[in-house]
Amino acid sequence: MTHPVTLSRIHHVAYRCRDAKETVEWYERVMGMRFTTAFAEDHVPSTGDYDPYMHVFLDCGGGNVLAFFELPNQPDMGRDEHTPAWVQHLAFEVPDMDALLAAKAHLEAQGIKVLGPTWHGVFRSIYFFDPNGHRLELACNIGTPAQYEELARVAPLMLDEWSRTKKAPRHAEWLHKEPTDS
Incomplete structure (x- = not known):
């Protein structure tokens, strides 16, 4: 029997950002993503609430999309203080160890503090933060x-x-x- 929900892929993952323009420029420059789409509304389509926002979308390869919301009328963004900073993160795959090391060198040349490479048995990864405080991971599979x-x-x-x-x-x-x- 097939499941009644048929998924084909993740359409996009959305996070909050402090400044949409700064975030788009950072992800283009640092991560090589391509800015594809922006939506700006005064009212939230799903609820009708007045809450002006800018919603930006970045192509991160392989049909994957990363999106951000800038919400200028909301309190400053924070994070869940009951969850350690290392837990909530977004991981991107790179093709191999050479690409992981090249990415680390690129990030460090941008003045970004990088942790790793860290051994995880079947993959190695590096960790760093974007300008919004979101933890990112780049990982390369090494398992058999x-x-x-x-x-x-x-x-x-x-x-x-x-x-x-x-x-x-x-x-x-x-x-x-x-x-x-x-």
Whole structure:
């Protein structure tokens, strides 16, 4: 039986920004995204509420779109103080380790503080913040088909154990052992 909801992809992901123009220019210059669309309204289409906004859309490749709202009549944006800054982030894939290192050098040349590369077993990644305080990640996959198959096999076991114990299951302990260079 097929599921009644048929998804083809994520249409866009939207976040808030402090300044739409600054945000678009930053994502074009730093991330190489292409600015494609802008909507500006005085009333929210879904609710009818008066709340002027600028909604901008950036093409991030592969049919993926990142969008931002500037909301000048709302209180200054913040973040959930009960959630650590490292939790809420947006991760983009790069093709390989060379691309990840080139991106890191580019970001650092822009004066952006970068953490990593960080080892995650089947991928490596770097982390940094955009001008709005959103944490971003660039990741490159390094796992083998057998490793991804094993992760898919143990995922339900790990989730069930976590649900019972709220302690990190170690069904994929090998993920946590970074190989040493010879």
